[in-house]
Amino acid sequence: MHEPDQHIIQGRLADFEKRCRENGLKMTHQRLTIYRELLSSRDHPAVETIFQRVRRHIPTISIDTVYRTLATLEEAGMINRVDTTEGLVRYEADRGIPHHHLICMKCHQIRDFIWDAFDTLPRPPEVDRWGQSVARNVVITGICRQCYEQAEKK
Amino acid sequence: MHEPDQHIIQGRLADFEKRCRENGLKMTHQRLTIYRELLSSRDHPAVETIFQRVRRHIPTISIDTVYRTLATLEEAGMINRVDTTEGLVRYEADRGIPHHHLICMKCHQIRDFIWDAFDTLPRPPEVDRWGQSVARNVVITGICRQCYEQAEKK
DNA sequence: TTCCGTGCAAAGGTTTTGCATCCTT
């Protein structure tokens, strides 16, 4: 499916132990499994979804471990929270590739897209006056094809 | 403070009754007060904050009315949810002016900024293939001046 | 008068926290 992805995923997984050490984190089965799960997810899952997926590998895991682990990995810069208007938190693994999000207002699915023309746009001076920017992302909101074709049928 | 704002606010308030009628909504004291409060707020408040502010004018209002009203006004297109990674919902009144958001990762304050160069950028073809886009916004995340100056002192 | 909108209360859903135990280091 995602050919170039496999390469990135392998690399990140290989570095996981090192990156844990750098951040003073113990390398536990739970952490590795949660991280691996998120690396191979492309749907920006909410915590509950991650919990369900990880549970297939570690049936005894508890949801608060998932919460704590996600917070830890986020602090270490290995995963990111995703902007939504939903009132719940979603995550994605950091793959080191700038990208942006298409969000369907109806089904709430989120898809990545690349936008070089945006990435190379110089930032407005007002931003520098405001503070130190760390990341900049575009969020495009709308109705995905699947949802509006379904709506037309009715 | 915001000279051009006052003009917009007056205009939107004057149209409020009309826009309610158009959407089949009754014009109640609560709705008007919540809408007016949001129009004059520039901090993208969360529901609880809006509740506190409206309560100064209507002490008997209940928070579920605030939730319901915000949902109603959003459906009518008069206010918008704001993208965040916080796991709670924030709102802003729709002023009809395209703008973008600066979000401080530390204090979670959100500030608007204008970015014409972005607004006029043609969208990538992938977006059209995905579906019908309704809005596009930039979110720049970082540390605001106030927060990092405070951190340096220590 | 007719319904929509509100307030109250309770429930539902999401996230955080305290503590004893387990497991990396």
Next chain:
DNA sequence: AAGGATGCAAAACCTTTGCACGGAA
């Protein structure tokens, strides 16, 4: 052996819902 990480349970927090009453049209 030591201290961070986990699991369990409970609490805290945020949001939604059912119902009866009140108020706008």
